[in-house]
Amino acid sequence: MAVAKFDIPEMKDDIEIPKLREGAMSHIKSFPAPEKVQDFMGYPHELGEDWKERAIDKMGELLGKYRSLKVFLDACVHCGACTDKCHYYLGTSDPKNMPVARQDLMRQVYRRYFTTAGKLFPKLVGAKDLTQDILGDWYNYYHQCSECRRCSVYCPYGIDTAEITMAGREILNHVGMGQKYSNEILGKVQKIGNNLGLPGPALIDTLEGLEEDIEADTGVAVKIPLDVKGAEVLFITPSADYFAEPHVESLMGYAKVFHAAGISWTMSSHASEAGNFGLFNGNYETMRAVAMRIRDAALELGCKRIVVGECGHAWRVAYSFWNTLTGIGYGADDPFSVELQKQLDHNYPQPQHICELTNDLIKSGKIKVDPSLNDDLVVTYHDSCNVARASRMGTEPGGQFIIPRELIKSVVNNYHDMADGTIGEATFCCGGGGGVLTDDLLEVRVKGALPRATALNNVVKEHKVNFMAMICAICKAQFTKVLPMYGFDMSMVGGVHQLVSKAIKLEKAE
Amino acid sequence: MPMVDIAGKEYEVDEEGYLIDLSQWNEDVGKFMAVEEKVEMTDGHWEVVNFLREYYAEYQIAPAVRVLTKAIGKKLGADKGNNKYLYELFPYGPAKQACKIAGLPKPTGCI
Numbered sequence: 295m296a297v298a299k300f301d302i303p304e305m306k307d308d309i310e311i312p313k314l315r316e317g318a319m320s321h322i323k324s325f326p327a328p329e330k331v332q333d334f335m336g337y338p339h340e341l342g343e344d345w346k347e348r349a350i351d352k353m354g355e356l357l358g359k360y361r362s363l364k365v366f367l368d369a370c371v372h373c374g375a376c377t378d379k380c381h382y383y384l385g386t387s388d389p390k391n392m393p394v395a396r397q398d399l400m401r402q403v404y405r406r407y408f409t410t411a412g413k414l415f416p417k418l419v420g421a422k423d424l425t426q427d428i429l430g431d432w433y434n435y436y437h438q439c440s441e442c443r444r445c446s447v448y449c450p451y452g453i454d455t456a457e458i459t460m461a462g463r464e465i466l467n468h469v470g471m472g473q474k475y476s477n478e479i480l481g482k483v484q485k486i487g488n489n490l491g492l493p494g495p496a497l498i499d500t501l502e503g504l505e506e507d508i509e510a511d512t513g514v515a516v517k518i519p520l521d522v523k524g525a526e527v528l529f530i531t532p533s534a535d536y537f538a539e540p541h542v543e544s545l546m547g548y549a550k551v552f553h554a555a556g557i558s559w560t561m562s563s564h565a566s567e568a569g570n571f572g573l574f575n576g577n578y579e580t581m582r583a584v585a586m587r588i589r590d591a592a593l594e595l596g597c598k599r600i601v602v603g604e605c606g607h608a609w610r611v612a613y614s615f616w617n618t619l620t621g622i623g624y625g626a627d628d629p630f631s632v633e634l635q636k637q638l639d640h641n642y643p644q645p646q647h648i649c650e651l652t653n654d655l656i657k658s659g660k661i662k663v664d665p666s667l668n669d670d671l672v673v674t675y676h677d678s679c680n681v682a683r684a685s686r687m688g689t690e691p692g693g694q695f696i697i698p699r700e701l702i703k704s705v706v707n708n709y710h711d712m713a714d715g716t717i718g719e720a721t722f723c724c725g726g727g728g729g730v731l732t733d734d735l736l737e738v739r740v741k742g743a744l745p746r747a748t749a750l751n752n753v754v755k756e757h758k759v760n761f762m763a764m765i766c767a768i769c770k771a772q773f774t775k776v777l778p779m780y781g782f783d784m785s786m787v788g789g790v791h792q793l794v795s796k797a798i799k800l801e802k803a804e
Numbered sequence: 805m806p807m808v809d810i811a812g813k814e815y816e817v818d819e820e821g822y823l824i825d826l827s828q829w830n831e832d833v834g835k836f837m838a839v840e841e842k843v844e845m846t847d848g849h850w851e852v853v854n855f856l857r858e859y860y861a862e863y864q865i866a867p868a869v870r871v872l873t874k875a876i877g878k879k880l881g882a883d884k885g886n887n888k889y890l891y892e893l894f895p896y897g898p899a900k901q902a903c904k905i906a907g908l909p910k911p912t913g914c915i
Contacts, residue, residue: 325819325820474819475912478912479912479913482912482913488913489912489913489914490865490911490912490913490915491865491911491912491913492865493863493864493865495862495863496863496864496865496867499863499871500867500868500870500871503868503870503871503874504870507870507874532913532914533913533914534913534914534915536868537868537869537899537911537913537915538868538869538899538914538915539869539870539887541914541915542868542869542870569913569914605914731914732912733820733900734819734820767914767915768914770914771914771915775897
């Protein structure tokens with residue numbers, strides 16, 4: 295991969311606030327989406343003569359539709375609390391990667407066209423005409439935000455930069471400046487069923503291979519069922535789990551859990567993807583179209599439960615949006631949802647996270663584990679941003695932090711958290727989320743991983759940690775690529791169910 | 805889209821140098837891509853590239869990493885059927901780098 299050379303930031307003892315370097319990342323340009331990709335999504339592929347009108351119209355439409363966006367653009371008092379909270383600013387030193395500056399890229403235009411003061415006295419209120427240069431800045435810096443929402447935790451007004459980034463990308467798409475990576479994937483998931491573009495026969499071949507591997511390893515014939523009508527659980531997981539390392543280890547872990555607990559389950563070739571990049575683009579219709587595949591699969595297969603695998607933003611979409619998007623969830627009683635609601639078993643959370651399911655099974659003794667089988671490991675846990683700050687798990691507040699840790703500690707004997715302020719609600723993004731996980735943004739990804747790498751390095755030094763567990767396919771892919779550049783071995787990175795997979799006890803057939 | 809000249813013939817490639825029309829692929833194209841990737845092709849490399857092309861012809865997608873390691877293990881011996889060996893051959897990652905040399909589209913997703 296002919297990637298432009300750049301310096302890997304130096305990892306210090308602590309996460310330090312860097313001196314500003316203006317324009318340090320202004321050269322970054324994610325590849326634009328080509329014509330056929332934009333066509334499929336219903337967007338133009340280049341700026342037309344009326345680009346400015348289209349952009350302002352779209353902005354007006356979004357401001358009318360999402361009250362949050364208007365509040366966020368109005369409420370900021372430039373207090374500066376967010377400035378040193380973004381991993382991309384900490385890793386790149388570029389002041390435009392400060393959350394407030396990222397917001398101001400849109401705020402200046404908002405003020406010019408949508409506020410009285412900005413219409414009459416633009417210079418007094420920092421309002422600016424929308425120009426192609428500003429649009430270029432949007433394209434550049436809205437693709438250096440992983441929509442991780444860490445800044446929103448520290449903002450006294452709760453301003454969520456992620457929503458502004460999403461709106462920015464939606465406007466960019468609307469004027470013909472789409473991003474190749476995300477939009478190509480959104481085409482594949484809708485045409486083929488998953489982000490990878492893995493067709494049915496390849497999926498069957500891959501899953502059969504994994505069944506062979508589990509049997510060769512354990513002597514137990516664990517199945518990974520596909521498109522089985524009447525299975526109790528419809529299991530939805532990111533397609534990286536079929537394809538990539540170390541993701542596949544967790545897939546084998548989920549299969550062993552279902553097998554050991556005697557729960558009938560299936561995956562779906564129609565909905566063979568948990569990920570939903572519609573969230574990243576901020577387009578409700580796209581997000582809904584992608585989510586509908588899962589509803590369709592649940593109805594077709596007649597499943598009573600829907601369980602979601604290790605995928606951060608998928609869990610955000612599932613937990614926070616499925617109910618209103620597609621009627622999967624508690625208590626929806628509109629006609630659209632009634633059929634599905636009747637079918638689902640409401641003794642269980644709908645949807646349920648695989649960590650909650652496995653944790654419950656271990657706690658209730660329905661599956662047995664031997665944590666000493668992981669005694670070669672000293673483990674820490676990376677909270678994935680979308681799970682940590684945009685969803686929950688289980689019935690208690692903070693369950694999204696407690697349940698994965700409880701589960702890990704039940705299958706390993708050696709566990710140490712990273713420092714406060716870098717985990718839980720304050721977790722640092724892996725640096726590759728929100729549509730940034732592409733080779734053309736490698737410099738952004740490597741630099742954005744600096745805070746997490748620093749926190750990891752400290753528990754490696756202090757506690758000899760040699761494994762960082764996580765529950766997100768993007769985090770796994772990002773860390774296996776960038777952590778080696780900071781001197782870590784890529785085998786340190788893996789899923790929570792990779793640990794479960796090693797510790798779980800399977801009954802051998804008589 | 806950019807064009808590249810390989811052994812006197814023009815080929816269309818994408819921004820990252822992946823071949824657009826995979827039916828145009830031949831060994832010269834593979835060798836050219838390998839030079840671009842700074843990969844020195846050995847028999848082991850060609851085994852991987854040829855397997856990728858065969859698998860793609862059957863399934864219209866590159867094989868999952870696990871499928872690839874198993875196939876290479878069967879062909880070249882169990883000691884080579886692992887991720888480590890593939891990364892030695894293709895340091896930027898077997899999925900992306902070997903696919904480029906094999907003339908296949910780049911696999912994308914959360915990988």
